[in-house]
Amino acid sequence: MTRHAGSILVVDDDEIDREILEKRLSLHSFEVVEAVDGPEALGLVASRPFDLVLLDIMMPGMSGLEVLAEIRKTHTPLDLPVIVLIAGGEATDIVAALELGASDYIVKPPEFAVALARIRTQISAKRAEEWRLRARDELARSNRELEQFAYVASHDLQEPLRMVISYLQLLERRYAGQLDSSARDFIGFAVDGAARMQQLIRDLLEFSRVGTRQQPPVATDSGQLLDAALANLAVTVREKEAVVTRDRLPTIRVDPLQITQLFQNLIGNAIKFQKAGKPEVHVGVTERAREFEFAVRDNGIGIDPSHFDRVFAIFQRLHTRAEYPGTGMGLSICKKIVERHGGRIWVESEPGVGSCFRFTLPKAEPVEEESWLGEPAEGPTRGLY
Numbered sequence: 001m002t003r004h005a006g007s008i009l010v011v012d013d014d015e016i017d018r019e020i021l022e023k024r025l026s027l028h029s030f031e032v033v034e035a036v037d038g039p040e041a042l043g044l045v046a047s048r049p050f051d052l053v054l055l056d057i058m059m060p061g062m063s064g065l066e067v068l069a070e071i072r073k074t075h076t077p078l079d080l081p082v083i084v085l086i087a088g089g090e091a092t093d094i095v096a097a098l099e100l101g102a103s104d105y106i107v108k109p110p111e112f113a114v115a116l117a118r119i120r121t122q123i124s125a126k127r128a129e130e131w132r133l134r135a136r137d138e139l140a141r142s143n144r145e146l147e148q149f150a151y152v153a154s155h156d157l158q159e160p161l162r163m164v165i166s167y168l169q170l171l172e173r174r175y176a177g178q179l180d181s182s183a184r185d186f187i188g189f190a191v192d193g194a195a196r197m198q199q200l201i202r203d204l205l206e207f208s209r210v211g212t213r214q215q216p217p218v219a220t221d222s223g224q225l226l227d228a229a230l231a232n233l234a235v236t237v238r239e240k241e242a243v244v245t246r247d248r249l250p251t252i253r254v255d256p257l258q259i260t261q262l263f264q265n266l267i268g269n270a271i272k273f274q275k276a277g278k279p280e281v282h283v284g285v286t287e288r289a290r291e292f293e294f295a296v297r298d299n300g301i302g303i304d305p306s307h308f309d310r311v312f313a314i315f316q317r318l319h320t321r322a323e324y325p326g327t328g329m330g331l332s333i334c335k336k337i338v339e340r341h342g343g344r345i346w347v348e349s350e351p352g353v354g355s356c357f358r359f360t361l362p363k364a365e366p367v368e369e370e371s372w373l374g375e376p377a378e379g380p381t382r383g384l385y
C-alpha cells in the first residue's frame with residue numbers, strides 16, 4: 001500500500017496551472033484529482049472524500065466563490081479545508097473568500113514552497129480535528145458503558161441484599177430466645193453491614209442516575225433551589241442549630257432537581273463536618289462575564305490541601321464512620337452534576353478554620369460557534385449535555 005500525504009482536489013479552468021500543481025504535489029506524495037470547473041468540482045466533492053480543495057477563484061461560468069459557498073453548505077472548514085487561489089492577491093477577493101469560509105489563500109502564481117506549507121498546515125488541522133472527534137466519541141461511548149454498568153450492577157445488587165437483610169431480621173425475631181448473646185451480636189453486625197452496603201449501593205445508583213435522569217435546563221431562581229435544599233435538611237439544621245446565610249442569588253438555566261441536590265450535599269457536609277459549636281454556613285455568588293461562581297463556606301473542621309482532589313472521588317472519605325457518618329459519594333455526585341452543567345467545582349480550605357466549596361455554572365447554554373453549515377446546531381445532544 002502506498003501511503004499518501006493526503007488527497008487534494010485541484011479546481012482550475014487553466015490546464016497548465018492544474019498540470020503544474022498536479023506534478024509538484026504528486027512529487028510530495030499527494031493524491032491529486034483535477035476538476036476543470038465548478039460543477040465538476042461539486043460533483044467530485046459530493047461523491048468522495050478529499051482532505052483539501054485548492055480552488056481557483058477566477059473561472060468562467062461558476063466562479064470560485066460560488067463553488068466555495070456551495071461546499072460550505074455541506075462541509076465545515078474542518079471537514080474539508082478549502083484554499084483559494086487568488087490572482088495577484090486582490091484584497092477584496094481575499095476578504096470575500098475568507099468570509100465565505102475559505103481556510104486560507106494562496107496568491108497566484110504560487111510560490112510552491114509556501115503553498116505546500118499552507119496545504120500541510122490545513123491538512124494537519126483537519127487530521128487533528130478528526131482525531132479529536134474520534135477520541136471524544138470514544139470517551140462518550142466508554143462513559144455511557146460505565147454508567148450503564150454502574151446502574152445495572154447497583155440496581156441488580158439491591159434485590160439479593162434485601163433478601164439477606166430480611167432473613168437475618170427474621171432469624172433475629174423468631175429465634176432470639178434460643179440464641180446466646182454472641183450469636184445475637186453476630187446477627188446485629190451482619191444486619192449493620194448489610195444496611196451499610198444497601199446505602200452504598202443506593203448512593204452508587206444515585207451517582208449513575210445523574211447522567212441518565214437529567215432534565216432539560218430551565219430558567220430557575222437559584223434562591224428557591226437553596227430553599228428546597230434547606231427544607232430537605234430542616235431536621236439537621238434544627239438539631240445542629242446551624243445558621244445558613246446567603247447573598248442575593250441569581251436566576252440560572254439548570255436542571256432544578258440536580259442543583260437542589262448539589263446545594264443539599266454541600267450544605268449537609270458543611271453542617272456535618274464540624275467540631276463543637278454551631279455551624280455557620282454562607283452561600284455566596286460572584287457574577288462573571290459568562291458564568292456565576294457560587295461558594296458554600298463553612299466554619300467547620302476544614303480539609304488538608306493534600307486531600308483537595310481526593311474528596312471528589314467515589315467513596316473517598318477522610319474520616320471513619322464513627323467520627324462522621326457517610327458513604328463518601330456526596331461530593332462525587334456534586335462534581336458530576338456541576339460538570340454535566342458545563343461548570344467546575346473545587347475546594348479551598350484551612351484546616352481548623354473552615355472550608356469553602358466553589359462551583360461555576362454557565363450563564364446560558366454554551367453558544368455554538370457560528371455554524372458553517374448555515375443551520376443552527378440542533379437539540380439537546382449538542383451544547384450542554
Ligand SMILES: Nc1ncnc2c1ncn2[C@@H]1O[C@H](COP(=O)(O)OP(=O)(O)O)[C@@H](O)[C@H]1O
Nearest residue numbers: 269270273302311317318326327328329330331
Ligand atoms: N465541608 C467540609 N468540611 C470538611 N471536610 C469535608 C467537607 N465536605 C466534605 N469533606 C470531606 O470530604 C469527604 C467526602 O465528602 P462526601 O463525598 O460528601 O462524603 P460523605 O459526606 O459521605 O463523607 C468527607 O468524608 C470529608 O472528609
Ligand SMILES: [Mg+2]
Nearest residue numbers: 269326330331
Ligand atoms: Mg457528604
